[in-house]
Amino acid sequence: MSSRAERNRLVEANLPLVGYLAADTHARATHIPREELAAVGALALVTAADAYDPALGVPFGAYARRRILGAFADEMRSMDWASRGIRKRIKETVAVRDTLTAALGRTATVSEVATAMGSPREAVSEALADAARTVSTIDDPAARDLVADVRLPEESALVGERREVLEHAIAALPERMRRIVLAVYIEERPVKEIAEELGVTHSAVSQQRSEAVRLLRDALDRYFAEGTVEPVASTRISPAARDAYFGRIAEAAGARIGEVFRTAAPA
Structure with missing residues (x-):
């Protein structure tokens, strides 16, 4: 950046972006504390302002968003609760449930899925519960249109x-x-x-x-x-x-x- 004052201005103007992305990501990754995401995002925002080069022609909001989401992705990978085996079990269970649901014309019950898979009901119930908290992609197109110049007093203070x-x-x-x-x-x-x-x-x-x-x-x-x-x-x-x-x-x-x-x- 050309000056520390300009760097500080960028950080202050885009701080609401951290709060928005932290809240949005936490809604889909509830196993990660929102406060931890906010801390990771704030650090990414500051470092983005330090590294930003206006000559690249990329708006700072878009550049910072990529850095913040990248930091969130790293955080989620480091805290990933599901092994490959668990993810495979989740995928198989959901696939059977969706197939039965399509065939029956209604949501398949846990017992029906368990019977079709030849698995204990408890294991199927656990897999479906894990599926409900599986993290979706954080690179959501809906977040791309965020306007970062709306100042939230509680976040900018x-x-x-x-x-x-x-x-x-x-x-x-x-x-x-x-x-x-x-x-x-x-x-x-x-x-x-x-x-x-x-x-x-x-x-x-x-x-x-x-x-x-x-x-x-x-x-x-x-x-x-x-x-x-x-x-x-x-x-x-x-x-x-x-x-x-x-x-x-x-x-x-x-x-x-x-x-x-x-x-x-x-x-």
């Missing part, structure tokens, strides 16, 4: 302060997590390529990226917590490691931000 906290939180991540976050969200590199460079598995990179996002979310939750109630941690690292992370943010940030995180740092 304190955006500058959130961005400042987020920048310090990213800088304070453990080295490998920070490298992965920058590679995924800034450089847009494939996870496979990052894994090969680091000498780890694809799964390990995805896990580290997800843990980094949880740490960033914890940092934002810590800073914007209301009252004296300690926010519930979403990260899976030990409390001591989490406090050390907060301590690094406190050391690097100014007095206003640092004071909040010093109260969480080890005595």
Whole structure:
């Protein structure tokens, strides 16, 4: 971007896009917390503004949308609850149900599907329940026409302060997590390529990226917590490691931000 002010303007103007896409994706992927999607999307929006080149002739809203949805897709892949075997069972069960439904002229019952498949009723019922929560594609054409210049007050409030906290939180991540976050969200590199460079598995990179996002979310939750109630941690690292992370943010940030995180740092 030509200036930090212009980058900030783009982030502020398109913040409602994050809220919309997070809500829309969560409606079809209810197993992923909306707050986690929002945190992933906010990070993708900031990094999109940093990397955006107006000379490409692509509107920033469209460019940011692609980056945000890509970040959501990575998050869903890293949290995928269904193995290949489960997905195969879901596909077969739904196919039998749909075939019976077409033949009978009404929705087939669980017992009828179970009989046709020669499977226990409980297994069929579980497969159909899993099918109901299977994630559909997030690249929904309906979202392409979203107008991102409608400001939602509850989403745009304190955006500058959130961005400042987020920048310090990213800088304070453990080295490998920070490298992965920058590679995924800034450089847009494939996870496979990052894994090969680091000498780890694809799964390990995805896990580290997800843990980094949880740490960033914890940092934002810590800073914007209301009252004296300690926010519930979403990260899976030990409390001591989490406090050390907060301590690094406190050391690097100014007095206003640092004071909040010093109260969480080890005595």
